[in-house]
Amino acid sequence: MQTDSFNVLIDVHQGPVNPSILHLQHTHRSLDIWRLDGGDMLKCRRKNPNNEDDLPPLDLRMVPLLQSTGFYGVARVASLQLDWSLISALVERWRPETHTFHLPMGEVTITLQDVGVLLGLPVDGDAIISDITPGPDMSWRSYVAELFGRDPDPKRDMNGSRVRLSFIISCAPARLPQDASADDIRFQVLCYLVHLFGGALFTDHLGGLFHPMFLHFIRDLDKYGDYAWGAAVLAYLYRELCKTSKKDVDKLAGCLLLLQLWEWERLPILAPIRTSFILFDARFWEGQVAAPRGLRWLHGHSYTSTGGRTLSAIRTLLDGLGPSQVARQFGLVQTIPVDVVYSEAEHSTNLRGNDKIRWIQKHAANTSIWAHRLDHLFVGDAIVVESSVPEYHPWYLERTIRFISRVGAFNHRIDLMFRHISEWTQDVLPDVSRYAD
Numbered sequence: 001m002q003t004d005s006f007n008v009l010i011d012v013h014q015g016p017v018n019p020s021i022l023h024l025q026h027t028h029r030s031l032d033i034w035r036l037d038g039g040d041m042l043k044c045r046r047k048n049p050n051n052e053d054d055l056p057p058l059d060l061r062m063v064p065l066l067q068s069t070g071f072y073g074v075a076r077v078a079s080l081q082l083d084w085s086l087i088s089a090l091v092e093r094w095r096p097e098t099h100t101f102h103l104p105m106g107e108v109t110i111t112l113q114d115v116g117v118l119l120g121l122p123v124d125g126d127a128i129i130s131d132i133t134p135g136p137d138m139s140w141r142s143y144v145a146e147l148f149g150r151d152p153d154p155k156r157d158m159n160g161s162r163v164r165l166s167f168i169i170s171c172a173p174a175r176l177p178q179d180a181s182a183d184d185i186r187f188q189v190l191c192y193l194v195h196l197f198g199g200a201l202f203t204d205h206l207g208g209l210f211h212p213m214f215l216h217f218i219r220d221l222d223k224y225g226d227y228a229w230g231a232a233v234l235a236y237l238y239r240e241l242c243k244t245s246k247k248d249v250d251k252l253a254g255c256l257l258l259l260q261l262w263e264w265e266r267l268p269i270l271a272p273i274r275t276s277f278i279l280f281d282a283r284f285w286e287g288q289v290a291a292p293r294g295l296r297w298l299h300g301h302s303y304t305s306t307g308g309r310t311l312s313a314i315r316t317l318l319d320g321l322g323p324s325q326v327a328r329q330f331g332l333v334q335t336i337p338v339d340v341v342y343s344e345a346e347h348s349t350n351l352r353g354n355d356k357i358r359w360i361q362k363h364a365a366n367t368s369i370w371a372h373r374l375d376h377l378f379v380g381d382a383i384v385v386e387s388s389v390p391e392y393h394p395w396y397l398e399r400t401i402r403f404i405s406r407v408g409a410f411n412h413r414i415d416l417m418f419r420h421i422s423e424w425t426q427d428v429l430p431d432v433s434r435y436a437d
Helices: 003-010 029-036 060-069 072-077 084-091 112-119 140-148 165-171 182-201 212-218 221-226 229-244 256-266 293-297 311-319 344-348 364-371 392-399 406-425
Strands: 100-103 106-108 162-164 273-278 299-302
Touching (some): 060 072, 060 182, 060 221, 072 182, 072 256, 072 293, 084 256, 084 311, 106 392, 112 229, 112 256, 112 293, 140 165, 162 165, 182 212, 182 221, 182 229, 212 221, 229 256, 293 299, 311 406
Antiparallel strands (some): 273 299
């Protein structure tokens, strides 16, 4: 069926009608999905630090340091199995213009509250920012060698300035000895955290690599808790979602663990049923202190009543979702938001060829805002009856992409048609309820 005739049939276009907000639609991946009636699943990058055959096993003696550094919670939930179809479908609704997911009836996004509650990462503390240099008269190779006691081979163990996780793993002993010293335990935790960073929290598009720039912050385990790691993880994920929202990108990196946990908690129609089967590493953590909310999903999952798990099925579910806006996530009435300032320069900046930039100076204004973050809290009216002001929905529907797929648009139109038929015939057709047993 031709595109024009299809649109006439269901009287719907992808949009937006008013492009003042979603002005990047011409480069967005959702455009090709609408035009081509589908799209491929993303290639997602992630390595589980608790479930790799070649990794040294966790040891209970490492737990106190994981707690003091603020990474105990995410270590507890790192074994979660990810659903690539679910993640791919949600990325199609991410908008770099607003840093929100555009759903049929409103915007939602991942917030610092979600990071703290679901992963247990610290969201209050110093900003994670550094000049991307190893130090005077040093290379990244020598910097890594100084910390891990071995010189990485530039061809086998590195890719440019990035270090392969396999090299870090090889530096750690296969198992902590019974008489391990405090320094031995600290080194084992350092290696584990590097793998957690490179494999789950700050993954890249190549997979299995770790940028040594993070070693500025993690080499001293006693100072881990001073930083807002949750904010850094969230900002990194935002950036990766913005990059992958473009139609010519087929890989997604960042903390996909956070993305999936958020989907299941905030959009329960997409969540599986949790079974009584507990994952393999539950016994290791038995008797340890309480973990973040995300831990409740570390069970076997059943999808028998969730509408299917294919990418196209999830797209259709998302196309049919009801009202949901960002302010409502905090129990506040949704109003028409203030204009969003989009910066192409900020979105296109990367580390390639920019090793001489003094990033601390460049982002001084942003770090100042973060330092005074309590002066920038959003204040709104609590929801009493209506979750949004009357003018919000008409304003939003004119400026959003309501449907990603033609199937979702068609299903919506058919549903409206049957509702109209029901309204038109309710006073015409006879009432047969009296014949019921």
